[in-house]
Amino acid sequence: MRIERIDLKNYRQFRNVCVDFGKSAKEDLHVIVADNGTGKTNLLNAINWCLYGNEPHLSKDSQQLPRLNLNTLVQSIEETKQTVSVELVTETEGNRITFKRSEEYLVHRDSKQPVLHDINFTVTYLDDKKNAKWVIDEEATTYVGRFVPRDLREFFFFDGERLDTYFKSATGQQISNAIFRISQIDTLNRISERLENVVNDLKRDAGRRSPQIEEMREAIEDKEKDRKEILDQIVELGAQKEEARGNIDELNERLRNIPNIEALQAEQTRLRDNSKKKEQVRNEKVTEKQNMLFELGILLKLYPTLQESSQVINDKVTNKEIPQTYDTRLLDDILITRYCICTRRVEEGGAEEKHIKQLRADITSSSVIAKELLQMIGPIEQMKKKISTFKSSLERITKEIQLYEEELNDINLKIQSIDSQIGGYNVEHVKQWYSELKRYQHIYDFNIERITNLKIARERLDKLIADLDQDLNKGLLKEAAFQEVRHQITFGNRASGVVNNIVKIMMDRVRKAIEHETRDSFFDLVWKKETFKDVYIDENYALHLIHGLGYECLGSISASERQLLALSFVIALHKVSGFDSPILVDTPVARVSNEQRENLGKTFYQISRNKQLILLFLPSEYTLEISQNLDVCASSMRKLRLTEDEREIQMEVLR
Amino acid sequence: MPDRLYIDKEDRPYYQKAVEENVVNFKNKNQKEQFLLAMAIGFENDQKRELKSRDGFFFSNYLGAEDRTLINALAIHEHGSTDILASEKEVFDIAEQYASAGIRILADSIDKVQFGKFDKMFEKDLVEMLNLNQ
Numbered sequence: 001m002r003i004e005r006i007d008l009k010n011y012r013q014f015r016n017v018c019v020d021f022g023k024s025a026k027e028d029l030h031v032i033v034a035d036n037g038t039g040k041t042n043l044l045n046a047i048n049w050c051l052y053g054n055e056p057h058l059s060k061d062s063q064q065l066p067r068l069n070l071n072t073l074v075q076s077i078e079e080t081k082q083t084v085s086v087e088l089v090t091e092t093e094g095n096r097i098t099f100k101r102s103e104e105y106l107v108h109r110d111s112k113q114p115v116l117h118d119i120n121f122t123v124t125y126l127d128d129k130k131n132a133k134w135v136i137d138e139e140a141t142t143y144v145g146r147f148v149p150r151d152l153r154e155f156f157f158f159d160g161e162r163l164d165t166y167f168k169s170a171t172g173q174q175i176s177n178a179i180f181r182i183s184q185i186d187t188l189n190r191i192s193e194r195l196e197n198v199v200n201d202l203k204r205d206a207g208r209r210s211p212q213i214e215e216m217r218e219a220i221e222d223k224e225k226d227r228k229e230i231l232d233q234i235v236e237l238g239a240q241k242e243e244a245r246g247n248i249d250e251l252n253e254r255l256r257n258i259p260n261i262e263a264l265q266a267e268q269t270r271l272r273d274n275s276k277k278k279e280q281v282r283n284e285k286v287t288e289k290q291n292m293l294f295e296l297g298i299l300l301k302l303y304p305t306l307q308e309s310s311q312v313i314n315d316k317v318t319n320k321e322i323p324q325t326y327d328t329r330l331l332d333d334i335l336i337t338r339y340c341i342c343t344r345r346v347e348e349g350g351a352e353e354k355h356i357k358q359l360r361a362d363i364t365s366s367s368v369i370a371k372e373l374l375q376m377i378g379p380i381e382q383m384k385k386k387i388s389t390f391k392s393s394l395e396r397i398t399k400e401i402q403l404y405e406e407e408l409n410d411i412n413l414k415i416q417s418i419d420s421q422i423g424g425y426n427v428e429h430v431k432q433w434y435s436e437l438k439r440y441q442h443i444y445d446f447n448i449e450r451i452t453n454l455k456i457a458r459e460r461l462d463k464l465i466a467d468l469d470q471d472l473n474k475g476l477l478k479e480a481a482f483q484e485v486r487h488q489i490t491f492g493n494r495a496s497g498v499v500n501n502i503v504k505i506m507m508d509r510v511r512k513a514i515e516h517e518t519r520d521s522f523f524d525l526v527w528k529k530e531t532f533k534d535v536y537i538d539e540n541y542a543l544h545l546i547h548g549l550g551y552e553c554l555g556s557i558s559a560s561e562r563q564l565l566a567l568s569f570v571i572a573l574h575k576v577s578g579f580d581s582p583i584l585v586d587t588p589v590a591r592v593s594n595e596q597r598e599n600l601g602k603t604f605y606q607i608s609r610n611k612q613l614i615l616l617f618l619p620s621e622y623t624l625e626i627s628q629n630l631d632v633c634a635s636s637m638r639k640l641r642l643t644e645d646e647r648e649i650q651m652e653v654l655r
Numbered sequence: 656m657p658d659r660l661y662i663d664k665e666d667r668p669y670y671q672k673a674v675e676e677n678v679v680n681f682k683n684k685n686q687k688e689q690f691l692l693a694m695a696i697g698f699e700n701d702q703k704r705e706l707k708s709r710d711g712f713f714f715s716n717y718l719g720a721e722d723r724t725l726i727n728a729l730a731i732h733e734h735g736s737t738d739i740l741a742s743e744k745e746v747f748d749i750a751e752q753y754a755s756a757g758i759r760i761l762a763d764s765i766d767k768v769q770f771g772k773f774d775k776m777f778e779k780d781l782v783e784m785l786n787l788n789q
Contacts (some may be wrong), residue, residue: 287680287683290679290680290774291680293679293774293777293778293781294679294680294681294684294688294692296781296785297679297692297695297696297777297781298688298691298692298694298695298725299695299725300695300781300784300785300788301695301696301698301699301784302694302695302698302725302728302729303784303788304732305698305725305728305729305731305732306724306725306728308728308731308732309724309727309728309731309732312731312737316737365741366741368740368741369737369738369740369741372723372727372737372740373737373740375720375723375724376723376724376727376728378720379720379721379723379724380724380728382721383721383724383725387785387788390785391782391785394778394782
């Protein structure tokens with residue numbers, strides 16, 4: 001199948017453009033080069049609009065504009081009808097089939113907003129006698145389905161830039177559906193469904209004739225309904241699980257060489273708290289040492305005086321000068337009685353009295369000194385003792401402080417090490433990624449648990465349905481009138497089982513074949529071949545890319561590599577399915593690096609030998625790496641450019 | 656009987672300096688303790704200074720047994736006889752004169768030593784002294 005021509009009239013910037021895709025070389029390759037905003041993507045939109053009635057790749061700016069060409073609109077002087085149309089002339093299954101969609105607008109002189117008046121979609125083909133026939137409505141849509149089915153169009157007409165995000169948005173279920181549809185296994189599935197309907201009709205028919213049979217049939221129908229609900233839930237949860245897995249892989253990849261900042265920050269906080277506590281104790285010890293030094297300073301500096309006093313006191317004690325034994329009571333009695341012990345009278349104011357009073361004063365003074373000296377003995381000893389133990393105390397506390405300093409240094413080094421580990425990362429982002437990872441992990445685990453439970457429930461229901469089927473069979477067996485029906489039901493069930501098995505086997509084969517082709521294409525295309533080890537599609541149809549070091553890396557590869565992988569997958573789908581519809585890619589190498597472009601150029605060349613390939617390049621994409629492969633083999637080359645008023649596109653045919 | 660011990664009014668800024676620099680935890684010491692250290696430093700350096708303008712620094716009843724012993728010992732050493740102990744005023748005078756010289760020496764040392772290194776130097780001197788005395 002191929003597109004022979006696209007005829008665009010009044011469609012957006014294409015006022016009247018006809019693009020002919022005649023095949024003039026062995027390769028059915030067509031190149032269109034155009035700047036941004038000069039109609040490349042709108043050509044993709046035009047095909048989509050013509051075939052499916054919508055424009056999925058429309059830019060936000062274009063969404064504000066009418067579909068009707070602006071020059072046509074502005075130049076409509078009087079009230080008039082204007083038509084937008086896109087005609088796609090194709091070669092489908094050996095027949096020339098033309099798809100044409102048109103919209104008729106009423107354009108008022110005063111209001112420049114066109115009013116939609118009529119819509120038409122027609123398909124024209126040649127019948128066996130080469131007479132032109134045309135169909136509309138549902139029948140026309142059937143022809144579209146044969147050309148490129150609506151739900152598969154993203155594998156045929158796509159934007160290269162969006163391929164980058166393909167695996168991010170595609171779940172295993174979506175890939176499975178694509179494989180299912182593109183491999184045309186759905187025909188078998190329809191057979192299975194039809195067989196199941198026939199069997200159900202037969203049961204219903206039997207039920208109408210016997211209330212017991214009807215009761216059993218209804219019970220089976222109820223259980224099957226439950227089973228279907230469970231299967232739907234399994235599919236839905238499977239999709240959610242796969243999406244979560246994809247996100248987990250991507251986040252794990254993103255976080256592969258990034259430390260767990262949240263854990264590190266928690267560790268840092270713990271270390272800082274510990275550091276604070278240790279610092280406090282260290283400071284207390286430092287103060288204790290300062291106090292020790294202060295006291296020791298006083299004692300040591302005055303130590304010679306203490307030694308001297310100690311010696312003096314010792315001498316006095318040895319000489320019995322202290323403690324004093326003088327008793328002043330005798331002198332006091334003399335002064336009161338006025339008689340000395342020798343009975344002499346001591347006259348008041350006399351020389352004796354003066355002598356006695358002086359003697360008493362001297363005794364008092366020396367006893368004060370003696371008292372002071374005696375009071376000094378204890379403290380001197382205590383202070384000497386202190387001095388003698390100071391050295392060890394000082395050493396002990398110095399060592400303790402040193403230990404705390406070392407511990408604090410260690411802690412600070414750890415804090416600094418964490419700082420350097422965290423440094424350079426956007427902490428908030430990383431934290432958010434970790435929190436998302438946790439969330440997706442929870443979703444993944446939760447869905448696995450739910451799916452397991454649902455599978456158990458489904459198995460239980462399977463057994464119940466099988467038992468009920470057996471009961472029904474027995475019920476039918478009892479009545480001679482139901483023999484024929486019973487045989488038919490048994491046959492239908494068996495046939496359905498066989499078909500389902502074939503579907504399973506085919507799906508598995510197709511999956512393996514696509515996996516093989518994707519792997520081959522990817523390793524052909526990718527520049528860093530040693531970086532990757534394998535590509536595989538698991539039983540849930542999730543695509544995995546394995547790094548040379550053995551870990552999954554789909555989430556972390558560059559946009560360019562992701563685009564190559566998606567392209568490889570699309571190429572594989574086409575190859576395996578044998579679906580020969582044309583491929584049209586907008587900006588096919590936008591995100592592909594120069595190193596990979598040469599390989600990609602060769603791949604385009606290879607593809608175009610077996611099917612039509614239309615590539616819409618930006619001038620910046622059409623580099624030497626690409627052009628050296630495509631210039632030689634392209635059947636047609638065109639350039640699109642805008643007119644000066646930027647409302648129309650002109651096409652320059654280069655080849 | 657003197658009820659307090661005095662410093663020179665001019666000594667105040669030197670005490671203040673030692674408090675500000677907080678050498679050997681000086682700011683957390685009471686005035687009696689600050690006085691005794693200054694006195695010890697004065698004695699160590701054999702420096703005394705007559706007080707020009709007396710400024711009461713702390714009450715004598717704050718002096719404990721060890722404090723009195725230190726002051727007395729210094730007075731005995733200075734006077735060369737225990738008789739000095741008969742006059743508390745004279746004993747205190749000697750202590751005050753050494754303290755007045757000592758606090759100036761301390762303030763001067765603080766200025767001379769690199770910031771934050773005073774305690775280290777102080778400790779080193781003491782350890783040397785300790786080794787000599789043991």
